[in-house]
Amino acid sequence: MFTSPTSYDATVAQDTRRRRADAERNIEAILDAALRLFAASTNVSMTEIAHAAGVGRVTLYAHFPSREDLVDAVVERSLAESAELIQVDGFDTAPADEVLVQLVRSSWQALHRHRRIRLVAQAELGEQRLKARHERAEVAARLNRLITRGQDEGTIRSDLPVTWLVTTFFGILHTAADEVDAGWLAAEDAPAIIEATLLPALLAQPRVGDDASRQQVSRSRS
Amino acid sequence: MFTSPTSYDATVAQDTRRRRADAERNIEAILDAALRLFAASTNVSMTEIAHAAGVGRVTLYAHFPSREDLVDAVVERSLAESAELIQVDGFDTAPADEVLVQLVRSSWQALHRHRRIRLVAQAELGEQRLKARHERAEVAARLNRLITRGQDEGTIRSDLPVTWLVTTFFGILHTAADEVDAGWLAAEDAPAIIEATLLPALLAQPRVGDDASRQQVSRSRS
DNA sequence: AATAACTCGTACATCACTGTTCGAGTTAAT
DNA sequence: ATTAACTCGAACAGTGATGTACGAGTTATT
Numbered sequence: 001m002f003t004s005p006t007s008y009d010a011t012v013a014q015d016t017r018r019r020r021a022d023a024e025r026n027i028e029a030i031l032d033a034a035l036r037l038f039a040a041s042t043n044v045s046m047t048e049i050a051h052a053a054g055v056g057r058v059t060l061y062a063h064f065p066s067r068e069d070l071v072d073a074v075v076e077r078s079l080a081e082s083a084e085l086i087q088v089d090g091f092d093t094a095p096a097d098e099v100l101v102q103l104v105r106s107s108w109q110a111l112h113r114h115r116r117i118r119l120v121a122q123a124e125l126g127e128q129r130l131k132a133r134h135e136r137a138e139v140a141a142r143l144n145r146l147i148t149r150g151q152d153e154g155t156i157r158s159d160l161p162v163t164w165l166v167t168t169f170f171g172i173l174h175t176a177a178d179e180v181d182a183g184w185l186a187a188e189d190a191p192a193i194i195e196a197t198l199l200p201a202l203l204a205q206p207r208v209g210d211d212a213s214r215q216q217v218s219r220s221r222s
Numbered sequence: 223m224f225t226s227p228t229s230y231d232a233t234v235a236q237d238t239r240r241r242r243a244d245a246e247r248n249i250e251a252i253l254d255a256a257l258r259l260f261a262a263s264t265n266v267s268m269t270e271i272a273h274a275a276g277v278g279r280v281t282l283y284a285h286f287p288s289r290e291d292l293v294d295a296v297v298e299r300s301l302a303e304s305a306e307l308i309q310v311d312g313f314d315t316a317p318a319d320e321v322l323v324q325l326v327r328s329s330w331q332a333l334h335r336h337r338r339i340r341l342v343a344q345a346e347l348g349e350q351r352l353k354a355r356h357e358r359a360e361v362a363a364r365l366n367r368l369i370t371r372g373q374d375e376g377t378i379r380s381d382l383p384v385t386w387l388v389t390t391f392f393g394i395l396h397t398a399a400d401e402v403d404a405g406w407l408a409a410e411d412a413p414a415i416i417e418a419t420l421l422p423a424l425l426a427q428p429r430v431g432d433d434a435s436r437q438q439v440s441r442s443r444s
Numbered sequence: 445a446a447t448a449a450c451t452c453g454t455a456c457a458t459c460a461c462t463g464t465t466c467g468a469g470t471t472a473a474t
Numbered sequence: 475a476t477t478a479a480c481t482c483g484a485a486c487a488g489t490g491a492t493g494t495a496c497g498a499g500t501t502a503t504t
Contacts, residue, residue, distance in 0.1 A: 020472055020479055042264070042345065045461060056482050061463065123264065159438050160418060163406065168419055171397030172390070179389055196382060197390055201423040216381050242449050242502055267491060278452050283493065 027063050029053040034074045038120045039113045046070075068125065075121045082114040083138035091142070096150025097203060100169070104198065105191050112177035114139070115170060140166065147202075157204040165202055172198050249285050251275040256296045260342045261335045268292070290347065297343045304336040305360035313364070318372025319425060322391070326420065327413050334399035336361070337392060362388065369424075379426040387424055394420050 033053035037044045046067060050060040064070040085107045091099055103111075143166045150156030156165070176194050179185035185193070255275035259266045268289060272282040286292040307329045313321055325333075365388045372378030378387070398416050401407035407415070 018473095022470095022472065023480060026481085046463090047461075058464090058483075059481060062480080065463085067462070160415060164401070164415055164419075167397060167401055168394070171393060175389060175393030175396075179386070184385065184389075193382060193386055197386075197423050201419050244502070245450060248451085268493090269491080280453080280494095281451060284450080287493085289492070 023063070026053070026055055026059060030055060030060055030063065030070075031074060031077050034070060035078060035113070035117065038074060039116045042120050042123060071121055071124050075117060075125075078114050078117040079137045079139060082111060083142070085110045086139055086142055091146070092149075095155060096146055096153055097155040097199070099146060100150075100198070100202065101195055104173070104194050108173050108191060108194060109177065109187075111139075111170065112173055115174050115177075143169065151204075155204055156202055168201060169198065172201075245285070248275070248277055248281060252277060252282055252285065252292075253296060253299050256292060257300060257335070257339065260296060261338045264342050264345060293343055293346050297339060297347075300336050300339040301359050301361060304333060305364070307332045308361055308364055313368070314371075317377060318368055318375055319377040319421070321368060322372075322420070322424065323417055326395070326416050330395050330413060330416060331399065331409075333361075333392065334395055337396050337399075365391065373426075377426055378424055390423060391420065394423075 030049065030053040034044075034049050037049055037052055046060060047057055049070070050057040053060070060070075064073060086103065088099065088102045088106055094102075144162055147156055147162050147165050147169075151158045151162070172194055176185065176190050180187050180190055252271065252275040256266075256271050259271055259274055268282060269279055271292070272279040275282070282292075286295060308325065310321065310324050310328055316324075366384055369378055369384050369387050369391075373380045373384070394416055398407065398412050402409050402412055
């Protein structure tokens with residue numbers, strides 16, 4: 001029997017009781033599988049997740065007593081993951097607009113994954129709990145700082161609220177990722193297209209005149 | 223009994239058999255309710271829809287034998303609705319960029335609704351069936367024509383695929399609508415913000431220098 | 445006023461998912 | 475090598491959704 005001792009907080013680090021190594025591994029596997037499956041589709045059963053993690057269904061319930069607990073843990077993990085991914089070179093020192101471009105290039109897919117998880121959580125945990133606890137988490141906060149810095153530097157427009165600019169950033173990423181998922185846009189074309197769309201929308205002074213910055217980006221489905 | 227005669231194709235106009243007036247009314251009510259509920263949340267049961275339409279659950283099944291049929295009909299209706307909404311004055315004659323602005327102002331919410339339905343359909347009917355039948359429907363086609371015309375006129379940028387520009391248009395609308403739903407953006411601020419974001423991203427020559435075009439749009443949550 | 449269309453509630457069969465329990469087998473840790 | 479932690483499959487109860495069947499009542503149509 002192992003339900004009572006090890007149960008609920010596989011989530012946060014704070015575990016008073018020690019855990020065996022294989023248990024730890026399984027938890028990781030479950031979280032990984034869940035993250036992957038949720039990113040693909042919102043409707044995933046516990047059974048599917050357990051199976052995908054190479055683990056018995058019972059074991060899953062041993063670590064995450066309810067579906068809600070699982071989703072919760074996945075959100076947490078996804079948030080932490082994104083926070084790391086976003087940490088590119090010179091995040092706090094390089095010109096803000098260049099950092100943005102860098103972010104798009106390095107991690108637009110991962111950031112998209114995070115967004116999908118957010119959808120799942122929103123549907124299953126309800127809007128408020130999610131909003132209160134996670135929305136102002138590390139990722140959003142860092143993006144916020146970055147954009148604000150860009151505004152101070154004069155590279156990023158100041159006529160729109162910072163929050164909206166951040167949202168737009170994720171929004172375009174999201175849109176592009178959906179297009180890729182649907183097979184209407186080649187994944188390798190995405191970064192360039194995202195960049196070409198995002199920059200004029202966010203920058204204070206869209207470079208104009210020089211058509212060097214606006215050459216044909218992609219010919220697919222023109 | 224009424225299952226066999228009236229059943230399946232409440233959907234398309236093509237009905238050989240005549241229908242009684244109240245039946246017609248109920249079908250409308252059901253479609254309306256479904257559209258409304260689906261726009262709010264993806265997970266809606268048949269029971270809820272029937273109840274919201276002020277109709278017995280059995281009656282619902284009488285007109286739409288399966289959930290799939292219902293979703294199908296709702297998609298159809300939503301598409302038709304959007305096609306009408308999009309038909310603003312001078313759609314085919316006024317400068318394309320001005321028409322775009324006009325579209326945002328008049329119907330961004332409705333267009334958003336259409337997008338939500340698309341999500342439901344995508345989850346329940348599967349990607350391909352939806353794509354094949356509907357994506358190239360009236361709305362998308364018109365938008366496509368409009369953007370293409372704008373490119374010919376030189377007002378809309380030509381370095382990105384038309385498809386992507388259309389997608390971006392809907393994407394930003396969608397993003398903004400979500401923000402409004404979540405209560406992070408006032409609905410009355412939305413059109414201006416959308417416009418301010420969309421135009422620089424889509425136009426060939428973003429007006430630059432004159433900060434008249436980039437005055438403070440909203441102060442909320444800056 | 446008569447007929448057929450349409451409505452309703454109730455009840456039933458089926459299914460998929462969630463969460464729990466049991467007992468027995470593995471495996472990491474000391 | 476012993477113990478406690480962890481694993482597993484199978485089986486069960488509960489819930490909620492889908493779809494069907496019946497029979498009786500209501501309402502549009504002619």
